[in-house]
Amino acid sequence: xxxxxxxxVAAIFGAVYTLVGLAGFLVTGGVPFASQxxxxxxxxxxxxxxxxxxxxxxxxxxxxxxTVGGARSANLTVGAxxxxxxxxxLFIIDTEANILxxxxxxxxxxxxxxxxxxxxxxxxxxxxxxxxxTA
Numbered sequence: 001x002x003x004x005x006x007x008x009v010a011a012i013f014g015a016v017y018t019l020v021g022l023a024g025f026l027v028t029g030g031v032p033f034a035s036q037x038x039x040x041x042x043x044x045x046x047x048x049x050x051x052x053x054x055x056x057x058x059x060x061x062x063x064x065x066x067t068v069g070g071a072r073s074a075n076l077t078v079g080a081x082x083x084x085x086x087x088x089x090l091f092i093i094d095t096e097a098n099i100l101x102x103x104x105x106x107x108x109x110x111x112x113x114x115x116x117x118x119x120x121x122x123x124x125x126x127x128x129x130x131x132x133x134t135a
Contacts, residue, residue, distance in 0.1 A: 004068045005124035007067070009071070009116065010065035010071035011071075013078075017055075018059055020041070020054050021054030021058055027039040028048050031047045032048075033048045034047060035101055036098045036099070045101040045105075047099075057078055072124075075117040075121035076121035076122070079119075080114070082114040
């Protein structure tokens with residue numbers, strides 16, 4: 001793997017989110033698919049839909065980590081989505097709209113993920129992206 005911060009971060013976050021998605025299925029056997037309340041996994045509430053979202057995001061980041069451009073685009077996209085999910089999470093906890101069983105810990109994690117992914121996507125590998133586009 002080249003010394004690209006975007007590739008490294010995408011690979012790490014991809015692996016973590018994939019593993020969390022898989023682990024979530026170990027605790028959500030009796031939880032309805034899109035329940036407002038889930039089972040706790042490391043302090044985070046998860047339901048089967050939440051697990052699938054983690055798997056999709058994790059696999060997307062892992063696949064994107066193969067190239068600098070792909071990793072940078074994925075980090076930017078996933079970071080922006082997590083920023084929106086973090087903001088929405090502040091308003092939908094304890095409502096019927098909370099189909100991902102979000103709790104306060106989830107919101108903190110979503111904002112932290114957004115800050116890291118967006119920061120790396122916007123701040124790293126800019127020279128490589130520029131030379132790739134001009135080549």
